[in-house]
Amino acid sequence: MSSYDDRQLSRRAFGGVVGAGAAAAAVGLPVGEARADEPAERPFRAETGWRGKRPNILFVLGDDLGWADLSSYGSPHIRTPHLDRLGRQGVRFTDAYAGSATCSPTRFSLYTGRFPGRTKGGLAEPIADRSVGLEPTHPTLASLLRDAGYATALIGKWHCGYLPDYSPTRSGWDEFFGNFGGALEYYSKLGLGGEYDLYEGRVREGDAEYKDLRYYTRILTERARDYVRRPHDRPWLLNLNFTTPHWPWIADGDEEQSAEIVRRIKAGDGRALWHADGGSLAKYKEMVEDLDRSVGRVLDALAESGQERDTLVFFASDNGGERFSYNWPLSGNKASLLEGGIRVPALLRWPERIAGGQVSDVPVFTPDWTATLLELGGARPHPAYPLDGTSLAGYLLRGEEVGERDLFWRVRGERALRRGPWKYYRGKSGPDQLFHLASDLREQADRADAEPELLARLRGAWERTEGELLPYPG
Template identity: 80%
Template sequence: MSSYDHHLSRRAFGSAVGVTAAAAAAGLGAAGPARAAQEAGPGEREFRAARGRPGRRPNILFILGDDLGWADLSSYGSPHIKTPNLDRLARQGVRFTDAYAGSATCSPTRFSLYTGRYPGRTKGGLAEPIADRSAGLEPTHPTLASLLRDSGYATALIGKWHCGYLPDYSPTRSGWDEFFGNFGGALEYYSKLGLGGEYDLYEGDAAYKDLRYYTRILTERASAYVSRDHGGRPWLLNMNYTTPHWPWIADGDTEESAEVERRIKAGDARALWHQDGGSVEKYRQMVEDLDRSVGEVLKALKRSGQENDTLVFFASDNGGERFSYNWPLSGNKASLQEGGIRVPTLVRWPARVDGGQVSHVPVVTPDWTATLLELAGARPHPAYPLDGVSLAGYLLRGEEPPAHDLFWRVRGERALRRGDWKYYRGKGGRDQLFHLAGDLREQADKAALEPALLGRLRAAWEKTDAGLLPYPG
């Protein structure tokens, strides 16, 4: 195997980063905010073996932000957005610098999380994203929730589903005991009107009336769930916020909300896109509100006495949108450039994993599905093999992380990451090769310098693609 195909060991990578950090501390160079976020920040250290203590199966609180950019958190380098609660979560656990969403838009990533497989394995996952009632996550397909429920977990999904509409598709048909939230890809935060003008807030499969600010409602529900007595059973809560997805409406923006609602009711099919609204300042308010909301849920978890035995996971469903701070990444949501798929990712489990750590291991959404199933003592369904690999050994036993390619496919674009190398073909149809360790912005195309490596990565991508469903039409 060529040296280009090897993953750097944690020891080697930690040594390299340690030298850089030491040079910065000595005043030998000034790193920009996002560059600093790549390295171990104040109070952080390179990832090492976990404490190794035995313990009960963890509760799992899996929190997703919506369209949150990789550098939108203070701990990832944002110069103007303050996220003290998520920064605290990072300090208490492991912050991943090279973590990716399963796709570049909302619903395919959710498919990859819930199934542990590439979105292209299922018909519903081919929609990028789901925009009508023609497709969804088939209730017969095993999911993270159904597999955990079968192994004794209580399961709930609060917030954005975006994996199909009633009457055929619903979280309660796919393994979640409870559902409270919206079915579609976006909704107006006060009126709860969705992309088609329909009312879109449900408890189970029945509409639920509440015209308060949506993020407040979801936070109350999540806080109540983590505080509840689950009869001694461990639990899984998928907490899917819509923040900071458009429309650009912060808590208290009732006049702007009323105007967007008026336009929806008047038949403006693009009203929710809110392309004439928003600003960097409004976006800041929304992200900081997301941070406060996560903080409230974590406080409720701590008050319940379950904090120590609960694995908390935080990430975004894809890269940032038009007001996100993505520097130095290129591209944003819907693109397979780094800005469209690299996402902030935090993991905390006080009972088993030391805090204050940073990991540079490349990971992608289906890996977390495999990891959570192993930690929960649940087995994948043999007829639906996972595409992700479990990081349980890495997190808990100090094992080397499994070396595997990270694969993405969207209409008109393809990408594959192996170690620090990334193969990318955009809508222009030209194969490109980037060495991310030295070129995070994907500007120095090495394709002509490394034709053999390019050929191997392209062949690997095409082999995986050949096993997926073709796009319709």
């Protein structure tokens, strides 16, 4: 039997996956290797009746990580034991979505809890210059939790605007260490414009850069470990935003490849970081597995600090996978509103309140987590900036039903809306399409002609929401 076959689900393991996860299991996707002391997956059920203190929050984002790039979501060749274990110790979500199909709009939806199209900066897909960003006057997850008594920090990729006008420390984070732009070379820290892009606590243009030419994922991991291990006298929020496995395709130890990309950047090649002539499935595997080990090291530090039970840990990707991502059986990739562009792995663990070994097929998306974390942290949304997400606290802690609702996406030239198992979609070339995701996860059986009334209702719902948003600039 091949190594691929060795990693397939046993018949017993199939029983622990539900909903769209069951559709994945039907095509032979593994769900990770459980240890003897860890429970097999079962459908999610809240444990109710206990009320405790507010949690610390460790919110981890991978960058361009595809839905099936973790072994617990189906990758036949990438091994992610630390993230798989995180899911087995809490809840693995099969039908989780990003707030948009590219980097910065999703981050806007997380930080504001609102559709990206409600803010000017969220219309950039993604932000590529200094003209727009997250306005410091807009309430954020960090500012609202800070007002409720939390310490707040962001480590890693910001990608919500550049100095002098935009910065995490101007939008609610007490501390910032990381990069402002959408991508950087992992060793030199050169960004898309050839600028050096690694800073600590930067608020004003002209503040000193932070010089460290080691592999970026190592640096972020060390910083995060230091943060969780330091003494804290109040609950904290840490947004840990890795750039892995975003291009360029450079793993730890690839100094020669790094030097070649740096040479091209300095020679004026504006697309050197895109690394269109580099990368491979093997290199991508190396980067994802490095991300997994890095998250594992941060979780180890959390356990060593004695805060593990009282810390809610959430892991997801900012959008769907890119060139070398394993997205099967989904269609589409990053930048598309097909499932492969917006469906992402999502794992949640909070030992003090949520039992492990659970899997949920409830459709959720990025703004929901903003609303959820605000409620769990005792923070109130600003009345002038109503949230578009739904708090899942009642579902996770009190056994309440989420109820049927619409998940909405808009990018230039594409539209999508999910209601229950149905998804309305129109691509750049049209026409309107309708898919029943519970039976057609790959979005190949267009039901538009068979269900014209349902299609009209979903299209109307999309257009009503779209009418509330800012128009794209011409």
